[in-house]
Amino acid sequence: MILGLSVKLNGKDSSSVSGLYVPADDLTDPAPATTFAHLDATTVLSRGLAAKGIYPAVDPLDSTSTMLQPRIVGDEHYETAQQVKQTLQRYKELQDIIAILGLDELSEEDRLTVARARKIEQxxxxxxxxxxxxxxxxxxxxxxxxxxxxxxxxxxxxxxxxxxxxxxxxxxxxxxxxxxxxxxxxxxSDIDPEEAQQTLEIAEAALRKAEGKRQTIEANLALQRARTRVEAINAIS
Incomplete structure (x- = not known):
């Protein structure tokens, strides 16, 4: 099933957006596969990502764009996109192993790949x-x-x-x-609330006793650091 939207400017078709329902989520089905070949870009929505609560649930591995070329987006953008897709692809390949054996059975490199992929997703x-x-x-x-x-x-x-x-x-x-x-x-979560409060009180006292420009600047910086640690704790409380 295809739902289409055409956008016109000055009476001329400029672009169109189509929504394509894929039977059984099978992208290799002849109907969607044939349709995709005629599109400049495809944005594939994933039930799996939606189930994880990740929105918009766009699957970057199955989504495509003819604009993603070095001469259009630049070398750095293109290389970054390819590296991200490689990381996500490797993570996808490792999911069965993780489900059966757990993360501990992976190599250090693969564990790092999994951590990166999860951050990219989340x-x-x-x-x-x-x-x-x-x-x-x-x-x-x-x-x-x-x-x-x-x-x-x-x-x-x-x-x-x-x-x-x-x-x-x-x-x-x-x-x-x-x-x-x-x-x-x-x-x-790693900051001790009691220690952070004590450090703040010490920093406040040091600022009151500071003499001269240099001592005052150093005391102000110490106080700012101490306040930040306390604020960080309060942000999660």
């Missing part, structure tokens, strides 16, 4: 602190390089948030990837 949004305020990073975010301030990093995995305290650094965003290099980082 990460939906990242929020980090910069010198100019917080920024949210969603899929297809514009390329940017920015300094990361002392503050909280939030990562949305499905409907849950992973929170970390970052102690300043740099972040690079591009091609649906984000690289964060920081001086230090702690997961909220």
């Amino acid at each position: 990460v939906k949004e990242i929020i980090l602190s910069t010198n100019s305020g917080q920024i949210g990073v969603l899929p297809n975010h514009a390329p940017i390089a920015t300094a990361v301030d002392i503050g909280i990093l939030r990562i949305r995995l499905n409907d849950q948030w992973l929170t970390m305290a970052l102690m300043g650094g740099f972040a690079r965003i591009g091609n649906n990837e984000i690289t964060v290099l920081v001086n230090d980082a702690e997961k909220s």
Whole structure:
């Protein structure tokens, strides 16, 4: 079954979007396979991803686009897309082994591949602190390089948030990837609440006693780090 939508500009057909129902989810069925050959791009929705609560449930392995070429999207974008697809394909191949034997029976390289693939599937949004305020990073975010301030990093995995305290650094965003290099980082779940509160009180006292410009700057930085650790704990409480 095909449902179609045509878009017209100035009385001329410019594009069309068609919804194709695939019998038994079999993409090799002659009917959908023949139809796909005439399309510029296909977006395949996966029941398996939907069952995991991942939306939009787009399967990047079965989805295609004639636009995904180095001369159109650039070498870096193309190579990144191919590497992501290779990681997801290897993860798909390992799923039967994982179901029968478990992760412990995999090689170190395959365990790393599984971890990467699960992050690719699950990460939906990242929020980090910069010198100019917080920024949210969603899929297809514009390329940017920015300094990361002392503050909280939030990562949305499905409907849950992973929170970390970052102690300043740099972040690079591009091609649906984000690289964060920081001086230090702690997961909220790894921070001892009592120790963090004591450190905050010590930092506040040190700032009150600070003398001279250098001591004041160092005390302010220590206080900012201490407050960030406490805020990271409160973010998950």
